[in-house]
Amino acid sequence: MKHIKLPVFLLITIFGISFTINYRHPSHVRSYINSYSSLAQENMKTYHIPASIIMGQALLESDAGRSELAKNANNHFGIKCRNDWDGETYEKWDDDETISCFRKYNTPEGSFRDHSDFITKSSNYDMLFTFEKEDYTSWAYGLQKCGYATNTEYARLLIDIIEKYKLYEFDQPMLVSEAKPIAEEKPVPLSIKKFELPSDYKRGSYLKQ
Numbered sequence: 001m002k003h004i005k006l007p008v009f010l011l012i013t014i015f016g017i018s019f020t021i022n023y024r025h026p027s028h029v030r031s032y033i034n035s036y037s038s039l040a041q042e043n044m045k046t047y048h049i050p051a052s053i054i055m056g057q058a059l060l061e062s063d064a065g066r067s068e069l070a071k072n073a074n075n076h077f078g079i080k081c082r083n084d085w086d087g088e089t090y091e092k093w094d095d096d097e098t099i100s101c102f103r104k105y106n107t108p109e110g111s112f113r114d115h116s117d118f119i120t121k122s123s124n125y126d127m128l129f130t131f132e133k134e135d136y137t138s139w140a141y142g143l144q145k146c147g148y149a150t151n152t153e154y155a156r157l158l159i160d161i162i163e164k165y166k167l168y169e170f171d172q173p174m175l176v177s178e179a180k181p182i183a184e185e186k187p188v189p190l191s192i193k194k195f196e197l198p199s200d201y202k203r204g205s206y207l208k209q
Contacts, residue, residue: 029165032064037170039112044171047116048129051170052136053143054116056162065108068092073104077115134171136162 036058040051061078062070069075073090081089081101088104105111119125124146131138137159144155151157162168 026064028066029059029064032059033165033167035065036108036112037167039109041170043112043116044133047120048133049116049119050133050136050139052162052167053139053158054112055167055170056136056140056158057115057143058112059161059165060157069102070108073102074108074111075102075105076108076111079103079111079114079118134168136168136171 033055037051037055040054040058043049043054044051058076061067062076065071065076069078069090069092073088075090079102080094081103085103090102090104091099092102094100103111103114105114119128125143125148128139128142128146131142140155140158140162143149143158144152148154
């Protein structure tokens with residue numbers, strides 16, 4: 001019996017494609033999106049925050065549900081206790097290498113709802129609601145400009161996640177066959193560049209207090 005020998009370059013190509021597909025669409029990310037995308041859409045209807053932004057932030061902050069906070073406290077957005085929190089708490093080391101108090105929820109749904117509630121009720125984020133729900137790029141840059149996170153690459157990281165997993169498809173009802181192509185990179189909207197933060201606003205206060 002003769003053995004069929006494939007050229008080395010063909011084997012490399014085959015395994016390369018397989019690796020790329022697994023890397024771009026890991027199973028835990030697919031599972032996370034399938035589990036919470038409908039919840040993000042429900043919150044979009046209630047709070048008028050793009051589902052793509054909600055899902056993108058949840059994926060980024062919770063590492064698709066694998067972070068310590070997500071697993072032990074149902075906290076999918078890294079929300080800290082702050083002075084107005086009277087629920088359960090969870091303490092852990094934060095990015096500043098200090099022990100911080102984080103909110104603990106009974107269910108992931110509580111975390112998603114609290115995140116949307118905060119964005120909606122905080123006057124610091126009022127300018128976000130001047131953007132269309134389909135304009136996830138402006139929302140991402142707006143969140144960074146308003147001080148949601150101190151990471152200067154936060155908006156780009158969020159946009160990359162939204163486009164990589166086509167989360168923008170959840171911003172409006174549509175069939176899978178009608179999905180939009182991955183959006184091209186857009187410049188920072190002029191409205192964001194001109195926006196001035198309140199003089200008494202502390203950058204990063206949402207995540208750092």
